[in-house]
Amino acid sequence: MNTPLRRVGLAMMAMILLLLGNATWVQVINADDYRKDPRNRRVLLDEYSRKRGMIIAADGTPLAEVQETDDRLKFLRKYPNGAVYAPVTGYFSVTYGTSGLERTENDLLNGSDDRLFARRVSALITGRDPVGASVQLSIVPKVQQIAYDQLTRKNFTGSVVAMNPKTGEILAMVSTPSYDPNPLASHDGDEQAVAWKGLTAKDNGNPLMNRATSAIYPPGSTAKLLVTAAALEDGKTKDSTFTGAPSIILPGTQTPLPNFNNSPCGDGTTTTLINALAKSCNTAFAELAGQLGVDKLRKQAEKFGIDDKGSNVPLPVAASTLGPMSDEPSLYQSGIGQRDVRFTPLQNAVVAATIANGGKRMQPQLVTKILGPDLSPIDEIDPDQVERAMSAENAATLRDMMIQSEINTGGEGRLQNVQIASKTGTAEHGEDALKTKPHAWYVAFAPAQDPTIAVAVIVEDGGDRGLGATGGKVAAPIGRAVIGAYLGR
Amino acid sequence: MGSPIPVGEGTPVGSAATSTSPGLKAPTKRGTELVMLAFAAGLVTLALILVELNQERALTMRIVYLGLAYLALFALAHLAVRRWAPYADPAILPCVALLNGLGLVMIHRIDLAQKDTVFDDGTTWDPVAFKQVVWTAIALSLFAAVLKFLSDHRTLARYGYTFGLLGLVALLLPGVLPGFIAPTINGAKIWLRVGPLSIQPGEFAKILLMVFFAAFLVSKRDLFTAAGRRVLGMDLPRARDLGPLFAAWGVTVAVMVLQKDLGSSLLFFGIVLVLLYVATERAAWVVLGLIMFSGGAVIAWKLFSHVQIRVANWVDPFADYNDKGYQIAQSLFALGTGGIGGAGLGAGRPEMIPESNTDFITAVIGEELGFVGFAALLLIYMIFALRGLRSAIAVRDSFGKLLGGGLAFAVCFQVFIIVGGVTKLIPMTGITAPFLSAGGSSLLANYILVALLLRISDAARGPKVVAKPKLPQPAIADQHTVMVERPK
Numbered sequence: 001m002n003t004p005l006r007r008v009g010l011a012m013m014a015m016i017l018l019l020l021g022n023a024t025w026v027q028v029i030n031a032d033d034y035r036k037d038p039r040n041r042r043v044l045l046d047e048y049s050r051k052r053g054m055i056i057a058a059d060g061t062p063l064a065e066v067q068e069t070d071d072r073l074k075f076l077r078k079y080p081n082g083a084v085y086a087p088v089t090g091y092f093s094v095t096y097g098t099s100g101l102e103r104t105e106n107d108l109l110n111g112s113d114d115r116l117f118a119r120r121v122s123a124l125i126t127g128r129d130p131v132g133a134s135v136q137l138s139i140v141p142k143v144q145q146i147a148y149d150q151l152t153r154k155n156f157t158g159s160v161v162a163m164n165p166k167t168g169e170i171l172a173m174v175s176t177p178s179y180d181p182n183p184l185a186s187h188d189g190d191e192q193a194v195a196w197k198g199l200t201a202k203d204n205g206n207p208l209m210n211r212a213t214s215a216i217y218p219p220g221s222t223a224k225l226l227v228t229a230a231a232l233e234d235g236k237t238k239d240s241t242f243t244g245a246p247s248i249i250l251p252g253t254q255t256p257l258p259n260f261n262n263s264p265c266g267d268g269t270t271t272t273l274i275n276a277l278a279k280s281c282n283t284a285f286a287e288l289a290g291q292l293g294v295d296k297l298r299k300q301a302e303k304f305g306i307d308d309k310g311s312n313v314p315l316p317v318a319a320s321t322l323g324p325m326s327d328e329p330s331l332y333q334s335g336i337g338q339r340d341v342r343f344t345p346l347q348n349a350v351v352a353a354t355i356a357n358g359g360k361r362m363q364p365q366l367v368t369k370i371l372g373p374d375l376s377p378i379d380e381i382d383p384d385q386v387e388r389a390m391s392a393e394n395a396a397t398l399r400d401m402m403i404q405s406e407i408n409t410g411g412e413g414r415l416q417n418v419q420i421a422s423k424t425g426t427a428e429h430g431e432d433a434l435k436t437k438p439h440a441w442y443v444a445f446a447p448a449q450d451p452t453i454a455v456a457v458i459v460e461d462g463g464d465r466g467l468g469a470t471g472g473k474v475a476a477p478i479g480r481a482v483i484g485a486y487l488g489r
Numbered sequence: 490m491g492s493p494i495p496v497g498e499g500t501p502v503g504s505a506a507t508s509t510s511p512g513l514k515a516p517t518k519r520g521t522e523l524v525m526l527a528f529a530a531g532l533v534t535l536a537l538i539l540v541e542l543n544q545e546r547a548l549t550m551r552i553v554y555l556g557l558a559y560l561a562l563f564a565l566a567h568l569a570v571r572r573w574a575p576y577a578d579p580a581i582l583p584c585v586a587l588l589n590g591l592g593l594v595m596i597h598r599i600d601l602a603q604k605d606t607v608f609d610d611g612t613t614w615d616p617v618a619f620k621q622v623v624w625t626a627i628a629l630s631l632f633a634a635v636l637k638f639l640s641d642h643r644t645l646a647r648y649g650y651t652f653g654l655l656g657l658v659a660l661l662l663p664g665v666l667p668g669f670i671a672p673t674i675n676g677a678k679i680w681l682r683v684g685p686l687s688i689q690p691g692e693f694a695k696i697l698l699m700v701f702f703a704a705f706l707v708s709k710r711d712l713f714t715a716a717g718r719r720v721l722g723m724d725l726p727r728a729r730d731l732g733p734l735f736a737a738w739g740v741t742v743a744v745m746v747l748q749k750d751l752g753s754s755l756l757f758f759g760i761v762l763v764l765l766y767v768a769t770e771r772a773a774w775v776v777l778g779l780i781m782f783s784g785g786a787v788i789a790w791k792l793f794s795h796v797q798i799r800v801a802n803w804v805d806p807f808a809d810y811n812d813k814g815y816q817i818a819q820s821l822f823a824l825g826t827g828g829i830g831g832a833g834l835g836a837g838r839p840e841m842i843p844e845s846n847t848d849f850i851t852a853v854i855g856e857e858l859g860f861v862g863f864a865a866l867l868l869i870y871m872i873f874a875l876r877g878l879r880s881a882i883a884v885r886d887s888f889g890k891l892l893g894g895g896l897a898f899a900v901c902f903q904v905f906i907i908v909g910g911v912t913k914l915i916p917m918t919g920i921t922a923p924f925l926s927a928g929g930s931s932l933l934a935n936y937i938l939v940a941l942l943l944r945i946s947d948a949a950r951g952p953k954v955v956a957k958p959k960l961p962q963p964a965i966a967d968q969h970t971v972m973v974e975r976p977k
Contacts, residue, residue, distance in 0.1 A: 001890045002882050004767040008898055009878045011763075015905040016871040020864055022914040026824045027860040034825025039810060039818070042826040042838050042856075 048094055049074040051373070053109040053132030055089050055101055057139045058171075058368070064089045064102070069187065077185035083178040084148045087159075087210035088139060088315070088366065091181035095192050100210065101135065101366065104314040108133045108370055115370065115379055131373040138169030138368045143453075146485040150478040151176040151459070158459040158475075159211035159345040162482055165353035165445055165454045167383035168362030170313065171486060172455075173346070175211040177204075213317045216342035217458055220427030221280045221471070222441045223337025225351055228277055228401065230292050230300035232394040236273060238401055242284035244271035250286075250329035257286050257332060260426070260470075278404035280424070282336045289335025294325045297334070303389035304351050305361060306343065313346070313364045320347040338428060349456035352443040355402070356421070356451035359395035361386045403448050410470075413477035415484045419448040422479070424471030437462035442475035446483045453486045455479045515952050518579040519571045525583035526567055530560045533590030536834055540594055543835025544601040555597075558622065559590055562629055569633035570943060573640075576951035577943040578880055584873040585924055585939050589625060589932075591866070592925035594834075595850055596621050598857075602840040617846055617927045624929035628936040635940035642944045646888040649704025653737060656697030659690035660744055676795070677749045677919075689930035691745070691753055695760075696937055698741060699899065702761055703892040705734055706768035710887065734765075742785075749795055752906050752920025758782060759902045764895050803916035816843050820911050823856035824863075831859025846927040848919050852911045867908065870923075874901035880946030893945040896938050 026034070035043055052075060055064040063085045066075040077092045079085065090100015098106060107113040111132040147160035151174060162172040183195035199208050209215060231240070244266035247258035265271040265281035276284035289297060301307070306320040323340020325331045333339035343351075346364060354361040363384040370379040390398070402421035409424050422444030430436030440463055445454035457479040462469030534556040541548055563586045570577055597618035606614045639645070645652070663671040663679050671681055680687045709731075738761050745754030762778040789796045798813050806814035806821065819842045826832065837856040839845040845853050855863040874897045881893030900923050910917035921931040 001767055001770065001887060001894075004770050005878060005882050005890060005894045008763055008767060008894055009875060009882075012874050012878070012898060012901040013871065015901060016867050018914065019867050019905060019908050019912065022909070022912045023824070023855065023860055023863050023867070026821060026912050027827060027855060027863065028829055031825040031828040034822050035828070037822065039807075040822035040826060042822060042832075042841065045838065046832075 044094065045073070047110050050110055051075055051131045052077065052092070053111070053134040053371075053373070055105075055109075056134060056136050056371075057141045057144075058137060058169075059141060060136075061141045063137070063139070064092070064181075071187050073187050076187060077181075079181045079185070081145075082180040082182050084144055084174070085139070086178045086181050086207075087175035087212060088137065088173050089181060090210075091184040093184040093192055093196075094187070095189060096184060096196050099208065100315060101137075104312070104316070105135050105367065108135055116372075133373065133378060134371040134375060135367050136369040136371055137366050138164070138167075138171060139173065139366070140171045140486065143172040143482055143486045144174060147172045147174040147478070147482045148176070148178070150481050152178075154464045156459045156463045156474075157205055157211075157461065158457070158463070159215070160455065160457050160478060160482060161212045161346045161349040162453055162455045162486065163349050163353045163364060165356035165362070165451050168353070168364045169368060169383070170346075170364055170366045171453060172482065173210075173212045173366070175209070175215075177207045179207040210315065211458075212345045213313070213315050214344070216318050216320060216344055217439050217441075217460075218339075218341055218427040218429050219337040219343040219348055220425030220439065220441055221282075221337055222348055222351075222423050222425035222427075222443050222456075223335075223341055223343070224277055224280065224285050225355065225398065225402070225423050225443070226301055226304060226306070227285055227289055227292070227297065227335050228273065228398055229304070229355070229390050229394065230296050231273065231288055232397055233300060233390050234292060234296055236288075238272065238274040238397050240273045241266075241270040242273065242276055242281075243287050244268050244281065245283050248283045248286060248332075250332050251290070252327075253329050255329065257282060257336075259283055274401045274404060277401045277423070278408045280405070285335045286332035287335075290328060290332050294331060297325070297331075298322055300389070303361070303387060304347075304354055305386070306347060306351075311364075313366050315366060317346055317364075318344050320344055337425060345456045345458050347456075348441065348443050348458075349454055352423075352445050352456060353451075353454035354389045355395050355398050356445035356454045357395075358392040359388050359390040361389045399448060402444075406444065409472040409476055411472040411474075411476035411480075413480040413484075415446075415480055415487075415489050418446050418483065418487055418489055420444050420446040420480065420483060421448040421451075422476070424476060426470045435467070437466050438469055440465075440469050440474035441471045442479040444476075444479050444483065446487065453483055455482050457482070515576060515950065517571075517575045519567070519575060522570070522579035522582055523567055525579065526563050526586055527560075529583050529587040529590060530556070530563065532587060533559060533594060536591060536594045537597070539833065540598045540601070540835035543833060544598065555593075555622075559593070562626060566629050566632060569636050573633075573636040574943045574947035576947045576949075578876045578946040578950065580876045581873060581939065581943060581946065584869050584876070585936075587869060588866075588873075588924035591854070592850065592922075592927075593618060593621055593625065595839075595853055595925065596846050596927045598835055599839045599846040599850075599853065601835070602838070606840065620929075621927050621932075624932050627929070628932045631933055632936040632940045635937055636944060639940075639944055642889055642892065642941060642948060643886055645700050645892070645941075646704040646707065649701050649708070652697040653701030653705070656694040656701060657737065657740065659697065660694040660741060662690050664744065664748060679748050679750050679753075686929065689928070691748075691750065692930040692934035693937075694741075695753070695757060695899070696896075696934055696941075698737065698757070699760060699764070699895050700892065701737065702734065702764050703768075703888055703895055706764055707888045707891055710768055734761075746789055746793075749793075750919070751796065751799065752910070752918035755906055755918055756899065756903050756920060758785075760895055760899050763898045763902075764891060767894050768891055799916040799918060803913060806913065816849065817911075817913055817917055819843070820849055820852040821913060823852045824912060827856035827859045827863075829860045831855075831857050831862055833857060844919075847921060848907060848917075848926065849911055850925050850927070851908050851922050854925075855912075867904070870901065870904045874898070874904075877942045877946070880942060880949045883949035884945050885949070889945045889948060893942060896942050896945075900935070900938065 052066050054062050056062050064079050067078050069076045090102040092098050092102040109132045116133055143162055151158055160174040163170050179199050183191050186192050244264055246262045246264045247256045250257055259282045265279055265284055266275055271281055271284050301322050308319050308321045310319045311317045320343045322334055325334050330339050334341050350364055363386050365381055368381055369377050372378050399421050402423055406420045406422040425441030427439040440459045442457040445451040457475040459474045463474040465474050537552055541552055600616040600618050603614035663681055671678055674680055679689055679691050681690055742754045742758050765774045790800055802814045802817050806817035810818050823842055834857050839853040842849045842852055854866055877897030881890050884890055903923050907920050907922045909915040921928055923935050
């Protein structure tokens, strides 16, 4: 009987081997498919029940934190002052996923990033739950708050971005209308659903969109900074002269391109470049763009980061573009920031910051430090110079021209004892541009001689001024208030 | 966690040291067993500590008490073996102890996961772990009793028919008894309720019937090979010799299928097939059995909707994810999420798998200990079954060989059926995972099985009972001459 018994033994080993093979199939080869199956809530629950890292501001103020609960998910995500920071933090929802830094920094916040590997291993040995890292931002709460207050005070739809021109650190990033991310992070499914329904309702102004990075607008006259930079780099000076006519006809068409209010520039025939920028003369800049040509404009734009490619700060930033500029009329119109030119508010802040930084473009960055669960630093993000967009001399010239522009700009909120260099824009848009309320822009930096802050402000659809809105009247006061708050004036 | 127990110790079963030289005392290897038991106790306690840390985030004295209780139970089992089966294989009991201990930890762990659960009818989870500890204690007492009172496994062969009859009665009992004693649970009427206890007589019937089949086959063995006709190149025994066997086999499997106890019927079919093969040494039986099984399976699939559901869930559990396929799908999700290293003991989500502490307990282990732990678990089962089989090979009597081989195969095949079902290798047919799953009957029956295996192993490895010394024979030359008369 021993021979058949031995064969039975072989059969038993074969059965175990089959089971092992199948377990390999399920647990090793196909494991990822099962793990990532949307119906498998284990990974999700795991992530949501882990102690997620905090998002904190430059001064240590928590922008997103966790609160222990006694329900199954163990930790509730809380956003103190949620609406002010929502465009930056984003939301963290069991049902609706994540956005903002909650999404881009997810690996760090949930503790799975490679930089946390050593800590994970030690947590494995000590048997503790892995805890996420915290990220510290460059956001300065008082700047963010004032920018938010300024926009919401009059129910503006728009955005403010403030940067440190020397480092690229983003000091404020506001988008309105905003939203409270707390209900979306609720552990109560119904509460989440109600909040989500409200936020995604069609007539609600799309509060979930971060306009600072995701919306693109025609820059209007603020694009003249770019054209001026290209002209200076091309050998022109602030005293180079261009047409001062109140209106010109676009080449090869019957379409007029007038100055604001049809007013003449300079002596009515010619104007200097410095005067053209200070008075924002459309005709001069259209002519200048025509003289420079598509290639030089585009090359200069790319040096400022307007390169039809998006970037990550680490929030994803939509691509800014000059558009195709396929013929001369469109080149002329692009010279005054119309036609198909589109900037994100962040991009316009980068243009101002680059001029402020003597022509060196810094990579905009929201995250400055990665902190361990005990808030000890794990990693620091150093300032990163992307490239030199223009020479230091030309940058200084452009700065002086912007100082003149600020002097010529109306609007309220002028600051005492602070010299601001700025440019306003009043961007037409829509099918019938003359009957559509324009977007009001203001880009600036200060103090002009040693800039520590650069801002870009956009208020959509004329804010409270309707068709008569200008960048100076609507956007400039907001920009000045933000600068004032940062400089402590 | 769960590294397999070293097996490299000791001399091979049936080696010179044990089977010859009766003058020397054969090594009992009880010390080895004790060391391995202590190792198992260490692993189980470690597992319990991890579960407590992950689930409760604190260590309480409860761990110490549970650990000590576990150690005490198996120390007593060890003493019983030392006393009544001193030569038994030393690896078998530690394997069982480890499996049983891990089962207890997982059942406790699932209790913790479910303690906040409120069911639709407003009732809450009834903790199982303590009951299972009590069952373990009862099972180990029974284990010791079998070792004490059954001093020679060959005694069982004498009562083969009695056991067979008892087995059939036990099997049929829940089916014929009224509902208040034999309630229908989860669609199967296989339980008997006596006071607060629910027992599954089928679990015991399995062993009783195995004894019957082994005894029957051994007693008729000569007839199978001698008498009969040759059909298609195969010597078929006479129908009247095999009749009782086929009758009992058929009735058993049919009853189990009708009771919707598909796992048990498959298990039983396989066991008898193996016994038949080992007894007759004819592979043709296996071929014939597999053909019969295929036919029977197709018929069952055509006839019974509950069989069709199982097959459909096997083909694609995700097709009916929200209803019938949910359990298998969750099992696969759990195993996949566990991956290679596992979620960690106490860090998985067993509450998401229905029946996680009985049929699907291996899926929970796979989730929390990962492929590594899952493989270790399977290897422990394999070591157990192979050690049992070696005892069967080494034992000298046919009945012992047949019964031992059958018992060892039974455990291995049961593991194949349940783990194969849980991992979607084969259709899921509800059955317990030996020593792991919650449930008293299965545990009691399996400990009886272990006791029988140890008894056989003890007989195999122990010193030969020396036959009565023969009287010294005088030299042939001194023999008297005997007149032999030629018959006329």
